[in-house]
Amino acid sequence: MDVTEWKTRYVLLVFACFLPFGCYFNIDVPGALQKDLQGVHTKNCTNLTTNTTNTTCCSDCLGLGPDRYNQLYAAYSWMNAVNALPGGYFIDRIGNRGSAILTTMVASVGSVLFAVSVTDSIRGTSVMFPLMFCGRLLLGAGTGPALIVQNRMLASWFPDNILLVFSLMVVVLRLGNVSNFFLTANIANWIGLSTTLWIAAAICCISIVCAVVVSLLDYYGQSRVKVEMKVAQRSNFVTLREIRLLPKTFWLYSVVIMSFYACYLPLIGNVNTYKIGTDIPKRRRPITTELCMTYLSSYRQ
Numbered sequence: 001m002d003v004t005e006w007k008t009r010y011v012l013l014v015f016a017c018f019l020p021f022g023c024y025f026n027i028d029v030p031g032a033l034q035k036d037l038q039g040v041h042t043k044n045c046t047n048l049t050t051n052t053t054n055t056t057c058c059s060d061c062l063g064l065g066p067d068r069y070n071q072l073y074a075a076y077s078w079m080n081a082v083n084a085l086p087g088g089y090f091i092d093r094i095g096n097r098g099s100a101i102l103t104t105m106v107a108s109v110g111s112v113l114f115a116v117s118v119t120d121s122i123r124g125t126s127v128m129f130p131l132m133f134c135g136r137l138l139l140g141a142g143t144g145p146a147l148i149v150q151n152r153m154l155a156s157w158f159p160d161n162i163l164l165v166f167s168l169m170v171v172v173l174r175l176g177n178v179s180n181f182f183l184t185a186n187i188a189n190w191i192g193l194s195t196t197l198w199i200a201a202a203i204c205c206i207s208i209v210c211a212v213v214v215s216l217l218d219y220y221g222q223s224r225v226k227v228e229m230k231v232a233q234r235s236n237f238v239t240l241r242e243i244r245l246l247p248k249t250f251w252l253y254s255v256v257i258m259s260f261y262a263c264y265l266p267l268i269g270n271v272n273t274y275k276i277g278t279d280i281p282k283r284r285r286p287i288t289t290e291l292c293m294t295y296l297s298s299y300r301q
Contacts (some may be wrong), residue, residue, distance in 0.1 A: 003156075003159070003225045004159075004160050006157075006225060008221065009157045009221060011217060012153075012214055012217040012221065013154070013157070015210045015217070016153055016214050017150075017172040018206070018207075019150050019214060020150055020173060020176070020207060021172055021173070021207060022104075022108070022176070022204035022205065022207035023104070023139065023142065023143040023146055023176075023204060023207055024173050024174075025177070025179055025200065025203050026110075026200050026201075027076065028181065029114075029180060029197070029200050030073065031073075031181075032180055033184060033188055033197075035061070036060055036062065037069055037072075038062075038063075038064050038065060039062075039063065062123065062128070068129055072136050075137050075140065076136045076137070076139055076140040076143075077140065079137045080140035080141075080143060080144040081144075083145065084145070087103070087141075087144055088145070088148050090145075091148055096149055096153050096215075096218060097214075099149045100146065100150075100215055101212060101215060103143075103145040103146040103211075104142060104207040104208045104210075106138055107141075107146060107207065108201070108204045108205045108208055109138050110137065110140075110141070110142060111139060111204040112204075113131055113132075113134055113135035114131075114132055114135035114197060114200075115135075115194070115200070115201045116135075117129075117131035117135065118193055118197055119194060120194075123194075139204075147173075150169065151169075153214065157221070180200075184196060184200065
């Protein structure tokens with residue numbers, strides 16, 4: 001049976017698209033909770049007057065400040081970038097199935113560490129920020145290779161509709177970002193910061209479930225397709241010497257993408273500091289954190 005005749009591959013498509021969903025939901029959790037992470041803790045909210053614009057009640061804030069807050073984004077971004085090349089190398093050695101489960105587990109452990117760092121026994125101690133930093137490092141280490149595995153598996157099973165499948169994949173990834181900006185800030189106001197981060201960690205663990213299902217479907221499908229197709233799905237090992245053979249247009253595209261994200265990511269990470277008009281008393285609808293996240297989710301789409 002040819003790979004295009006295996007109808008169960010569409011079930012694999014659904015789970016493969018949602019494989020990095022939880023990871024991408026957690027990428028911008030600090031951005032949605034910037035006020036709580038960066039703001040200064042206020043012990044007594046009952047004595048604050050609501051008429052002053054410079055006083056904000058924040059009984060659940062961590063007081064990281066702008067420097068350490070931005071280090072959380074830097075930890076994820078740098079680890080994601082640095083781990084891409086070695087991650088692809090080990091994916092070639094380990095294979096799609098094991099890599100899918102391993103990478104999502106690494107990202108989920110990072111999300112769990114981030115949630116553990118704000119528990120009552122650790123919050124405010126010297127261990128809190130290093131634990132948050134390590135959690136973001138692990139999230140970046142797992143998210144990048146997980147996306148590589150997803151692209152590789154979808155390209156193998158859908159050679160006839162690869163552009164449509166990749167478009168669907170991007171839609172689901174952006175859905176993870178948009179869901180975070182729509183929900184996380186509101187959930188934090190409702191049930192608190194710590195519980196919200198545990199919910200985000202649980203959503204990231206859904207990626208492990210999707211990875212297991214995709215691996216089982218991939219194993220079942222490999223046993224039914226032609227032997228020629230199995231050989232075609234194997235990757236050719238690439239050496240570092242072959243990087244110099246890449247065309248100049250590749251490096252030009254790389255610079256363009258790098259320049260875009262250099263402007264894009266600081267906006268996402270610090271969007272709450274750009275809430276223009278909140279200090280104007282006559283403004284009919286002040287731009288709250290929740291409203292700011294709603295606007296940002298539209299931009300992410």
